[in-house]
Amino acid sequence: MTVKLDFEECLKDSPRFRAEIEVVQNDVSELETRLEKVRVPTYPVIDTTQKSVKTKLHTFVKEDVRHFKDVRKEFERRSECLEGAQAKNAQAPRGKTHEVEEASNALLNARRMFRSEALDYVLEVRERMLSLMDAQAQFFQYGQQSLSELDVYRQKLSDEYTQFVLNSAREKRDMEQRHAAIKKKVIFSLNSLDPNGxxxxxxxxxxxxxxxxxxxxxxxxxxxxxxxxxxxxxxxxxxxxxxxxxxxxxxxxxxxxxxxxxxxxxxxxxxxxxxxxxxxxxxxxxxxxxxxxxxERREDTHSPRQRCSSVSMSSLGSEGRGSGTEQEDSSCKALEEVQAIPGNRQCCDCGEADPEWASINLGITLCIVCSGIHRSLGVHFSKVRSLTLDSWEPELIKLMCELGNTVINRIYEARIDEITIKKPQSSSPRGDKESWIKSKYVEKKFIHKLPETGRNTLLRRSSARRNRATTADRSGPKPPLKPKPNHRDEEEDLSALHPGALLYRAAALQNFPVMADALAHGANVNWVNTAEESSTPLIQAVSANALAACEFLLQNGANVNQADSNGRGPLHHGTILGHTGLVCLFLKRGADYNAKDKNQKDPITIAVDNANADIVTLLRIAKMNKEMREMDEAFGHTGDDTYQDIFRDFSHMASNNPEKLKRRSADPRF
Structure with missing residues (x-):
């Protein structure tokens, strides 16, 4: 049996040390079982040594192994004490200094006692094995007197035994030094630059x-x-x-x-x-x-488009498709469709060709350097995702295709010709790019400034023209909004509205450039129009069945559970109008399916009343899945992810084949 325990792993009490201890314990148990079955044969030539050898083996089995088990129990007890002290130290409240100090001292003492006991445990294993080796050595030494042909083997065994004794003495001395070292310092269970990576x-x-x-x-x-x-x-x-x-x-x-x-x-x-x-x-x-x-990012041997082609070709001959292939197909589709938008073939901020990253709340493509800078801004400014490494939901691809670098740069670089700051190139230093990006998206130095008039205007459809007549024109005129179907034949000029009202109206008309412009000028994404039942931009987008517009608002921080004056949130409105794709989206984004409106109706009740089988299915699956997950996680299980496949199918239909979701059940009871 080989006993090899690393000192550093012992001090860290790592899973590797625990695994090695487990192996040693199993080996000792197996050795104990074998030794109990040992029967020394009786030969005239070794009859004088039989009694001595049996005594040694009996002592090892009945005393040494039993003592080893006692030390093992003490080791386990010290381990439990350490875990308890660590838990108390972690739970000590921040504001109670005396409890923190008491917990810290208790943890320090428990850690020292555990490490001392761990070293004693390892030393005990070595000493007991040395005792066994001593018994074996005596057996062969006595046998050598009668069996001269084993002299060479005995000499080799004697040398190994001598070396083992020397090594044991050396390790015992090292253990004693480490015992002393433990009392002087606390060693963190941390590595840095390990050879294994x-x-x-x-x-x-x-x-x-x-x-x-x-x-x-x-x-x-x-x-x-x-x-x-x-x-x-x-x-x-x-x-x-x-x-x-x-x-x-x-x-x-x-x-x-x-x-x-x-x-x-x-x-x-x-x-x-x-x-x-x-x-x-x-x-x-x-x-x-x-x-x-x-x-250390290595350059790929193939371009992203070549990788997409290889994935498509490799999947032609396969009948089934795994999750990995689905993710690759999703990434390839995102890369192809997003880069096809005008301006997206170059990084939005530095112009580097073939960008493989995107900001999903801004709707732009980025190179890897600019994506790192965007990520450092925080998710409230920019949410970065890879076009080649991440999986893309269909509504996100649809959102990215509604905007693009050209549209966003018209907003965030509208006054670039008026200022002396030079836009960085792909070869510019990272510091220049970082300064430019912060000025562009955080400080917003290059957008058109809004006048202070009209900021508190309430938006009413019937009085839109009266509001425009009393509000000064903005320095940067907005592109005219497309008319809402069946609402009016003429185009609407809402340039006089303040950003919140502008976002509200643009959401209803699904005008993404104007929505992005309103957000750039500080529009509150959860702005409430008190003149229209406290409706929000997200509820307006629901009324227009605008899946991509809802996704855009949600990615920019819209509250998926914000209700109007009737107590109805976006999920209620989507359920009432029968927009299955939007219901699926809101549930994925954490909408509360138990929320009740003023009539004490939750979305499930509304869906049943409207005989919409698809929405009832989604709501019930979401509710059941949450309950199952909470129960499974409480018992340490991972839960069932089957519901994700159902939601994925609804998402694809809502984005690619919305007509398939326009159906009702003939039986309202389901």
Whole structure:
């Protein structure tokens, strides 16, 4: 049996150390079983040694192995004490200094006791194995006196035994020195620049995304441009697929201390370290890994369009299609359709050719350098997604095709000729690009300024012309809005409206350039028109059955649950009007299907009254899935993702074949 336990892994108490300890424990149990079955044969030549050898083996089985088990129990007890101290330290409230100090001291003492016990445990394994080797050596030494032909083998065994004794003594001395070192310093369970590509690893607390918001202690590591965690000996779970899509920041919005947040375009992961020093170390490690991922990005041997062609050809001969192929097809479709929009063949901010990234709330394409700068602005300014790495929902592709670089630059670079700042090129330094992007989207230096008049105007369709007559013209005239079908034959000139009212009216008319212009001028995406039952721009887009307009407003922060004066939110209106695609979209974006209007009707009741089988199906599946997920996560299960396939089918129909959703059930009871 080979005993090889790494000291650093022992101190970190990593999953690798636990796995090695488990192997040693299994080997000792197996050895104990075998030794109990050993019967030393009786030969005249070794009859004098039989009693001595049996005594040694009996002592090893009955005393040494039993003592080893006692030490193992003490090791497990110290491990449980350490976990309890870590949990109490993590739960200590930020504002109670005495509790924090008491929890920190208790954690420090528990950690020292555990590490001392861990070293004693490892040393105990070695000493007991040395005792066994001693018994074996004596057996062969006695046997050598009668069996001279084993002299060579005995000499080799004696040399190995001597070397083992020396190694054991050396390791025992090292253990004693490490015992002393533990009392002097605290070693963090962290790595940096590991030869195996692990940039950082150690234990962190992770808050669950379920309704209970429970905290679990997991072994995290940063490796291969990914953030992963491991639970005991199970396979690692990937938290972040590509660190280039993420940002990391400290979090002080909850009661726990030493928290930080890793934010990606699709989700946010809240983590907690054991101390402020560990928190800063993890934040720095994630930031450095993000920077390294951008610097070490390898050029692909094929262009994005060639990759799309290869994916299409490879899928022609297959009858079925996996999730990976679906994601590649989705990315290829997004790349082809989005780059086909005027101006999208070059980066919106620096002009680099064939951009492979996009800002989904702005509706523009970006190169990889500019996408990193956009990501650093925060999701309230720009939400970055890859055109080749991420999967794209059909409504997002439809939204991107409604805008584009040319349209957005007419808004955000309207006064570029009036200022001396020069727009960066693809070869410009990153600092120049960063300065330009912040001036363009954060400070908005290049858009047309609005006059202060007319900012508080209430919007009424019947008085639109009266409002225009009393409001001064804006310096940057808006393109005339397309008329709403069956509303009026003439084009509407709403240039006198303030940004909120302009967004409200443009949402009803599905005019994306004007909506983007209104948001650029500071329109409140949740602006309320008190003259029309406290309706919002999102509810106006629902009334027009404008799927892409709703997606645009949601990506820019519209509240999917904001209700009008009748207590009806966008989901209520979509259900009443029978817009199945919009109902599907709102449910995916977290709409409350239990909300009741003033008539105490929730969307499911309304859908049943209207005999809309598709909407009833979506609402009931969403409700059942949420209940199942909450139950499964409470018991540690992953839940069923079958409902995602149903929602995906409805999303595709709503974007590509909306006529298929125009149906009613003949039986209102379903």
């Amino acid at each position: 692990i940039a950082m690893e150690g234990y962190l607390y992770k808050r669950a995304s379920n309704a209970f918001k429970t905290w679990s202690r997991r072994w995290f590591s940063i490796q291969k441009n990914q953030l992963v965690y491991q639970k005991k000996f199970k396979q690692p779970t990937v938290v972040v697929e590509d660190l280039r899509l993420c940002t990391v920041k400290p979090s002080a919005e909850n009661e726990r201390r030493f928290c930080f947040e890793v934010v990606s375009p699709s989700k946010s992961c809240l983590l907690q370290a054991d101390s402020e020093r560990q928190q800063q170390a993890w934040i720095s490690a994630v930031q450095n890994s993000i920077a390294s991922a951008f610097q």
